[in-house]
Amino acid sequence: MKMIWPPIEVITMKNTDENLLKTATISLFTGAGGLDLGLEAAGFCISICVEVAKDAQETLKVNRPHWKLAEPGHIHQISPPEILEQSNLRRGELALLSGGPPCQPFSKSAYWTGGRQGLRDPRASGLRAYLDVVEVALPKVILLENVRGLAPNGNRDGGLKLLADGIRDINRRLGSAYKLQVFHLNAVNYGVPQSRERVFLLASIDGTTFQIPPVTHGCGDRLEPRVTAWDAIGDLDSPEWPSELEPAGKWAGLLKSIPEGKNYLWHTKRGGGAPLFGWRTRYWSFLLKLSKRQPSWTIQAEPGPATGPFHWRNRRLSIRELARLQTFPDNYQFVGNRHSVHRQIGNAVPCAIGELLGLEIRRQFLGEQNIHRQLRMIPCRRENCPGEYPVQPVPNSYVHLLGEHPDHPGRGLGPGRVWKDTIKDESVR
Numbered sequence: 001m002k003m004i005w006p007p008i009e010v011i012t013m014k015n016t017d018e019n020l021l022k023t024a025t026i027s028l029f030t031g032a033g034g035l036d037l038g039l040e041a042a043g044f045c046i047s048i049c050v051e052v053a054k055d056a057q058e059t060l061k062v063n064r065p066h067w068k069l070a071e072p073g074h075i076h077q078i079s080p081p082e083i084l085e086q087s088n089l090r091r092g093e094l095a096l097l098s099g100g101p102p103c104q105p106f107s108k109s110a111y112w113t114g115g116r117q118g119l120r121d122p123r124a125s126g127l128r129a130y131l132d133v134v135e136v137a138l139p140k141v142i143l144l145e146n147v148r149g150l151a152p153n154g155n156r157d158g159g160l161k162l163l164a165d166g167i168r169d170i171n172r173r174l175g176s177a178y179k180l181q182v183f184h185l186n187a188v189n190y191g192v193p194q195s196r197e198r199v200f201l202l203a204s205i206d207g208t209t210f211q212i213p214p215v216t217h218g219c220g221d222r223l224e225p226r227v228t229a230w231d232a233i234g235d236l237d238s239p240e241w242p243s244e245l246e247p248a249g250k251w252a253g254l255l256k257s258i259p260e261g262k263n264y265l266w267h268t269k270r271g272g273g274a275p276l277f278g279w280r281t282r283y284w285s286f287l288l289k290l291s292k293r294q295p296s297w298t299i300q301a302e303p304g305p306a307t308g309p310f311h312w313r314n315r316r317l318s319i320r321e322l323a324r325l326q327t328f329p330d331n332y333q334f335v336g337n338r339h340s341v342h343r344q345i346g347n348a349v350p351c352a353i354g355e356l357l358g359l360e361i362r363r364q365f366l367g368e369q370n371i372h373r374q375l376r377m378i379p380c381r382r383e384n385c386p387g388e389y390p391v392q393p394v395p396n397s398y399v400h401l402l403g404e405h406p407d408h409p410g411r412g413l414g415p416g417r418v419w420k421d422t423i424k425d426e427s428v429r
Contacts, residue, residue, distance in 0.1 A: 020045050021093055022366065026083060026137065027051075028075060028099030028130060032059050032334065032344035034326060035098055035145065036067075038354020041377055043362060044096060048087035050075055055336030056344055062333050075129045080136035094139040096361065100146060100349060101126030127159060131166035138176060141365045143357065144201040145349050148184060163201060177207035185353070189215040191224070191378035192350045193232035194296040194325045200357070204365045213360050213373075227378060229312075230292040230385045233321045237313075244338065245315045249305030251287060255314040256392040261291030263308065267394070268405070274394050278405035285309070290317075292385050296325045301346030312389045319345070327352040327377045352377040 023044040027036045030049035033056075040046060050070040051057055060067055070086055072078050084090065134142055150159040160182060167178045180203045187196040190213070202210045217224045247255055257273060258266050264287040267276040288297055288308030297309045299322055311317055317325075319334060319341055327350045334341040355377050363371040 020047075021095070023095050023362070024087075024089060024093060025096040025098055026087055026089075026094055026133070026139070028097070028133060029101050029126060030060065031056050031100070031347050032328075033064065033067075034328065034345075034348025034351050035100065035354040037328070037332070038349070038351040038356070038377060039096070039098060039358040040064075041351070041355040042358025043371075044358050047089060047094075048083065050078065050083060050099075053344075055340045058335035059333070059344060062335060075126060080133045083133060084137055089137070091136065092138050094137045095366065096141045096143060097130075097133060097137060097139040098143045098145075099130060100144065100347075101130055127162055128166070131163065131170070134167070134178075135170050135174070138174065138205065140205050141361055142178065142201070142203050143361070146199055146201075148197055148199050150199050160201075167203065176205050178203040178205060179207045179209070181210050183212050185212075187350045187353050188226055188295045189218055190353065190356050191217050191227050191375055192295075192327055192352050193227040193229060193379055194299060194350065196298045196350060198349070198353075202357075202361075208365055210360070210364055213356060226295050227381075228293055228385075229290045229296045229325070231382045232296070232324045232379045233317075234292070234382045234385065236318065236321055236324070239313075241313075241315055241318070245311075245318060247305070247310065247314065247316055251306040253395045254398055255287060255289065255310055257394045258287055258289055259391050260289055260312045260388045261294055263288040274402055275405060276394070276398060276401040278407045280408035281405070283307075289314075292388070299325055299346050301343045303342070303346070314389075322346075324379070326350050327379070329377075 024047045025036070025039055025044045027033075027046055027049045030036060030051040031053070033049070036046050036049070046064070046067045048068045048070050049060060050073060051060065052072075052074045057069055057073060060069060068086065070078055070083055084094075087094075130144060144163070146159070164180055167180050170176060171178055180201055182199060182201050184197060184199050187194055187198070204210070215223065217226045246252075254267070254276075258264070259272075262271070263284065264277050264282050265271050265279065267273040268279045269275045270279050285297065285300065285303070285308045286306055288310065290296055290309045290312050292312055299309070300307060309317070311321070319338065320330070322342065322345045323332065323334070324330075326345055326348055328345070328348075329351070334344055336344065352375050355375050359371050359373060359375075362368045
């Protein structure tokens, strides 16, 4: 049953600092703070963070001790009125409500593991919790980030419909005019050294239309060249590295036989290597390697032992390299073991994208026309990029895989379809 929070009267502002109120932000599902660091760089004031993971909480405390953490940090154990009270704000004072609810229910990678359940996944309840805070806080602007699967063609999992219906109900009950806008954004097109596609939902309380910021990096006469992996992490390149960065697992030895910028498809009959796999029978990031002259591929939060991107020197990426590719500042520290920190970094919105959206929100929604557009969180160009790292022959331990391998059967006929049919069969029994 949906919780309807009691109406809260719009009363005189309690916070006396007008400048802080103009940029006051409540952050839900904060994680390591990637989106919020960008918003901070754009001039927003983070009033409170709602985050449940202990390591992420500690990361926030170490780096931003002045950011208040909600108590409790679980979105389902703290009510929206309590969030407002702890942030020292009243209804209508909040400039921006931001957050990225858990994306696993809508992620593409979950199709390969049979784990994508959309709104049936308990983690999708974060969308409803987000709407509850919107209703109680009535922020001037709402910003929500998620994977592309939240709003796929055909809207098959209902995540976008749930949000749109919820916003429509809030408008009807409270007289607001939020008009939800959905746009897909690839971070690489704005100077982030990583190809990372995400969906963003934006709305202002008065219905103002948001204009998607123009692409700044790519191919074209008026565009800057895309920022590469070498630009981001070239100064960290070294012929030596700690043992924890050595790849592990069944396929680790095969990395050295794959060129920079390639993945397992190199070893198919359509690639340039040996026929060890069928075409498109594995997930894209399987044995995927960085190319120094290209942006990184998407940094994932929960990679398996064979999940890239791997470094061009055939090793795992270090924590600092992962953070650089997500445009975290070098002085930002992460708390937890490697698995925890990798999850924090992989789940984050690139800081520079937070900065980009923050600047545009201030300019377009909050009436600050003189806001600069130059992002300060993207890497600078780096010269003297060396040639490609040498490729080695396929090790003998994989030679038994040589031969004919069937290709992927086609769209809608792969592992995801098999999983869906299995679930359907089990539900009939």
